[in-house]
Amino acid sequence: MPALSTLRTIDDLDRRILDQMQQDSSLTNQELAARVHASPPTCLRRVRKLIQSGLIQRQIALLDPALMGAALTVIIEVSLDAQAAGQADAVEAGLIAEPAIQQCYRVSSGPDFVLIAQVADMAAYQALALRYLTGDPRVRNVRSFFATARGKFDTRIPIK
Numbered sequence: 001m002p003a004l005s006t007l008r009t010i011d012d013l014d015r016r017i018l019d020q021m022q023q024d025s026s027l028t029n030q031e032l033a034a035r036v037h038a039s040p041p042t043c044l045r046r047v048r049k050l051i052q053s054g055l056i057q058r059q060i061a062l063l064d065p066a067l068m069g070a071a072l073t074v075i076i077e078v079s080l081d082a083q084a085a086g087q088a089d090a091v092e093a094g095l096i097a098e099p100a101i102q103q104c105y106r107v108s109s110g111p112d113f114v115l116i117a118q119v120a121d122m123a124a125y126q127a128l129a130l131r132y133l134t135g136d137p138r139v140r141n142v143r144s145f146f147a148t149a150r151g152k153f154d155t156r157i158p159i160k
Contacts, residue, residue, distance in 0.1 A: 010055070013038055015159045017046055018055065022156040025059040062155070070100070070118040073147035074125055077111035078133060081140040088112060091138055100128055111143070 010018075016036040020027065027035070033043035050056045065071055078095075080087060088106065095104050095115060103116040119125045125144070133142045 010050075013042075014046055014050060017043065017050065019159045021047070021056065021059075022159075026061075065118050069120050070124075072119050072121055072125060073150065074115075074117040074119060075145040075147070076113075076115040076117060076129075076133070077141075077143040078113040078115065078139060079111045079141040080113075081138050083112075087138055091136065094132055094136075098128065098132055100124070101132075111141070 013036060017032065017038075020032055020035050029040050029044050029047070032047070033040040036043060038046070047056070065073070078091075080091060092104060092106070092113070095101050095113065098117075100119050101115050101117050105114045106112065107114050117125070117128060119128060125146075129142065129144070133139050
């Protein structure tokens with residue numbers, strides 16, 4: 001995680017680079033430089049600095065879940081039987097090892113975890129739930145919500 005001092009040292013050019021890269025990280029350095037109004041060497045140096053500082057964690061491709069055979073999005077609330085930190089750590093380790101679970105959050109005021117999973121269909125969800133949720137004696141309660149439509153999906157963080 002970048003230090004607060006890193007956040008304070010980025011300037012307008014860094015912000016423009018970050019904004020463009022969040023929209024399309026496949027841009028060549030030449031294309032990126034043109035879009036942010038900087039020379040290619042300056043742009044490359046800045047991108048490397050942003051990576052080294054930790055502000056850019058990784059560059060990835062976002063795939064279409066339906067075309068990849070994982071059209072069912074499931075939001076899952078998981079409550080544990082006990083609140084021991086070691087128990088939560090152990091459950092979390094199992095959850096994050098499962099490729100179908102794309103996001104795993106520890107939360108307060110309600111369930112212990114909220115998960116986002118992407119599976120092929122209801123049978124795949126049931127198999128996932130049996131493996132990691134309902135079959136685990138440390139899990140007290142599971143509530144699952146199935147997305148019927150996606151109104152918004154974005155990975156961008158607002159640049160200020």
